[in-house]
Amino acid sequence: MANIQTLDPTASPLDYYGWELRRQREAHGLKQGQLGEIIFCTGSLIGQIETTKKIPTRDFSERVDAALGTDGLFSRLIGLVLRSQLPSWFQPHAEMEARAAYLSTYQAQLVYGLLQTKEYARAVLATGMPDDLDGLVAARMERQRILNREQPPVTWVVLDEAVLLRPVGGHEVMRSQLARLLEFTRHRWVHVQVLPNAAGEHASLDGAFTTMRFNDDPDIIYTEDLISGHMTANPETIREATLRYARLQAAALSVEDSAALIARVMEERYEDRSQSEERAVA
Template identity: 40%
Template structure:
């Protein structure tokens, strides 16, 4: 191999491909088949193969299965997992995911869709499929894995979601997908540390068309994320954060109370998706 080719090969290495290569090394070292690893990880043979090739993002359960199956791992694959997970996201979104992972409170508003942190796997796949990505399953894995911040053992994040009523009535995927999605939203709404509110459709638009969110931290200043096309962006300037907080406060005032919002979600689920 020439020096140039070796440099190109090294440049192509990512934490995702490194994770896959380490799985191969340990599996072969201990004489473990892909079928055995698939059984331990409760997944298919083909998924193991793709993870080893660095073309699919592993779940946390997969990383833990490796640690359980490979002697002497001592949690190594679980420690590698967050680095591999970053490559489930486009480069411009990775910094946001890192900040989201550390947040103690996440406030989100979306006018048309469920935000990623509340999406079921079926809903996420239906949304992401519309962009016809070549790495659909890795994108779905990344989106669902982000939700671990809500039920992690230490300091689970508090979530406050405000949705336009349109987000409940815009059908994404099948009726079954929407029924499951609204059921999941109701579960979050009934979880004491979370808040879900709906801005009712009363024939007059409130003026906010862009999805946005605010991340709060125990030991740092708030950060704003604005969703958009072709990419979202982060805002950390004090003036921008204050404007976003003020906008969110106004949306809270316009929205139904958490109890009335839950009743509306339940009603729409029964009337439209039963």
């Protein structure tokens, strides 16, 4: 059992967050319940976060900073905390992803993680039966913040048409997810193409891959297998992946035609049930 008196702030970002929250709270002469009242949560939640039994959120961190006048301390810490919740094998990829100036990915099974809605991500991550699903979902949402930076990475995404048809999370989750993809048609830095089923055999039947390019470092190719991820900067692999991606983009629909297909699938396959019920009553 975790105990607040025995937390080692050097053990992990989460331990440091809990230790620092307790230190700052006590320095302001506040009990857990009193701080909870100020930031509109329970004292029990404060205690759970201080003892690492609960993962803090970004919203919680921002409210703590405002209440305790900590100059953004917890808002800065939360990024490290949430990244630490990612599987250890995935953390190096997340660190490289956050530094990349250009991302290009082909996804054969699922919507690219940076474009997933919270509900879609929860459905995907739940399939692995993790011990802390909430923490994994929060970590995935935190990764997406790179797309909201003043200078985000240029991001090209090719999705297999099968991704649109697979009902991950159910009808409403898929409708919201496809609507989210359509929102990116107005995003200056993000471009989504769909590889139609009609393309038949194509350049990446072996599976998904992602290329990360940097301003001052060699390109990296990232792939995953059943239980882990792999990164390489091997020049021959980079050349092969670049060639394959160019062929995928050539076979895919244009950005405009892809958006039209996504919209059509959303309406025909994942129709808004509330509206269809209203029509049926009328």
